[in-house]
Amino acid sequence: MRFRPRALAVGAGAALLAAGLGLVAIGSGDYPMGPADVLRTLTGGGTPAEQFIVSELRLPRLVTALLVGAALALAGTIFQSLVRNPLGSPDILGFTQGASTGALVVVVLGGSSLALAGAAVVGGIATGLVIYALAWRRGVHGYRLILVGIGVAAILTGVNGYLLTRAPLMDAARAVLWLTGSLDGRGWANAGPLLVVTAVLAPVVLVGCAAALRMMELGDDTASALGVPVVRLRLVLLASAVLLVSFAAAAAGPVSFVALVAPHVTRRLTRAPGPNLLPSMAVGAALLVGADLLAQRAFAGHQLPVGVVTGVIGGGYLVWLLAVERRAGRL
C-alpha cells in the first residue's frame, strides 16, 4: 500500500479537526465544561456528575456522529467510484429511501425504536438487493445502476409519502424527524451496532479492495486484464456500502448529503485522483460532528436535527458542483 504525503496530511488534519470539534461538543450544553475538564473526565477524573454527563449523555452522541459520518463517507466514496460519477451517492441511488421505507413501516404499525432501527437496516439491504438484481446484466455497470437506482428511489418516495399519511400526526412528526436524520438522545445502544459493522467492513474495504477499486476506475476491461475479479469485487464493495448506509441510517436516520459531499471535499483537498477512502472517512466524521455542533448551537433555544444542516450545506454544494463539473465536462 502506497501513501501519498498530501493524502496522509489531509486525513490526519481532518481527524484532528474531528477530535477538536468533539471536545467542544462534549464541553458545550446546559452544563458547560472547558476542554481541560473534558479531557480530565474522559481519562477517568472529574466529579461523578461530570462522569455521568460525559460518558452517558454526550460521549455516545459524539461517537454516533463520528461513526455515522465516517460510514456514510466511506459508502459514498465507494458508490462514486463504482458508478464513475461524481453524483453517485446513496441519497440519489435509492438506498436511503429504502431504509426510510423500512422505518416508516414500523412507525405506521407502531413499534419500539429498536424495531425501527432494525427495519431501517432490512429496508436498506432489501433495496440494495432489488437494485442489484434489476441492474444486473452480465455484471453491474455504472449507468444502469444509476438509472435503476433513480427509478427505485422515485417509487419508494411515493410509497414513503403514502406511509407518512397513514400515521397519526404525532407519529408522523416523529417519522419526519427520523427521516431528516437526527442525533438527539442517541445512546450507546445506537452506536454499538454501527461500531461493529464499521469495524468489520472498513478493514475489508480499505485493505482488501482499495488497490483494486483504483484499477476498476480505469474501466472493467483494463481492470480484468490487470487481474482484478471485477464482478465479484463489485458485489463485495456494493454490499459493504449498502450495509454501511443501512446501519448508519439505523443509528441516526438517513442524514442527507454527507455521503455525497465528503468524498468531494476530500478529493479537492488531497488533489489525488481515485478513491481516497481513509481521508474521506476522517472528513466525513469531522463534517458530521461539525454539522451537529452547528445544529445544536446555531439557534439559541432551538435544537435543529443535524440532517437539516447537512441538507442545506449539501444542497448548496450540490448546485455549485453541478455548475462546475458541467463546465469542466466531467459530469
Next chain:
Amino acid sequence: MRRRAARAAGLLGAVALLGVILLLSIAVGAKSLPLTDVWSGLLDRDATEYAVVHRMRLPRTLLGLLAGTALGVAGAVMQALTRNPLADPGLLGINAGASAAVATAAAFLGVTAIGGYVWFALLGAAVVTALVYAVGGGRGATPARLALAGAALNATLYSYVSAVMLLDAASLDRLRFWTVGSLASADAATVTRVAPFILAGLLVALAAARPLNALALGDDTARALGARPALIRAAVIVAVTLLCGAATAACGPIVFVGLLVPHLVRALTGPDLRWLLPYCAVLAPALLLGADVLGRVLGRPGELQVGMVTAVLGGPLFLWLVSRSRVAHP
C-alpha cells in the same frame, strides 16, 4: 392517407376511453353510484346525488382531467426538447421545485389557499426548469446526465421540504397529504384557479408542436426549415412551467405520468408531435383518473393517494425503459 385515418380513429377511441373513465371517476367512491344515478346527479338538481356529484366528484374529476393533461403534455414536449426519453417533470425535479416553493409559502408566509399556492408553484417550477435544462440539457447531454441532475435536485428539494415540515407541525399536517400527490382536496375553486394556467400552457405547447418536430432534426436543419431554435426552447420552457407549476399547486407532485404516457403513445403514433400531443392530452388524464379510481377502490374505506398509485405503476415502466440498453448508455 390511410395512416392518417387510422390515427384519427385511434384518437377517437382514446377519447371514448377517457369518457368511460370520467364517468367511472364520478361514479366510484365512498358512496358508489350506478351509472343511471350519475346522469341524474349531473343534470337533475332535485336528485339526492346532486350534492355528492357537484360538490365532490365533479371538481375532482375535472382537476384530474386538467392535471393529467398538463403532466402528459409537459412530459411529451420535454422529451422532445431534450431529445431524452427519460425526461419527466417529476423525475427532473420540476414538481419538486414547485413543492419546495409551496412549502415555503405555507410555512413562512402564511399562505394556505390554492390561490396563493399557484404563484409560488409556478415560480418554483420555472426556476428548476431553467436550472435542470441549463445543467443537464443542451449540447452533449445524455439521458443519464439529465436524469442524474434531476435526481440530485429532487434530493435537495425534498430534504428542504421535510426540514420545513419539521419546523412547523401545522404545515406538516397540511403538506404531508399534499406532497404525496392527491386529487382528494379538489373543489370548484381549485379547478377554476388552475384551469387558465393549464389551458395557456397547453396552447403554447400545441403551437410549438410543428417547430419542435423541425428541431428534432438538429438546430441547423431547423433553422434552414425556418424555425427559430432559441424561441422554441423558450416557448417550451414557458409551457412546461405553466403546466407543471399549476398541476403541482393543485394536486401535489405526481411522478411518472409525464414519462409513461408519451412512451406508450409513441408506440401508437410515432414521433410526430402533431399527433403525439393530442394523444397524450387525452390518454394522460385517462391514466391519472384511472389511477385515482383504482386508489379509491383499493384503499376502501379510505383511499390511496393517486401519486402513490402512479409511482408504483410507473416505476416498473421506467425500469423497463432503462433495461433496454439504448437508454442506459452514457
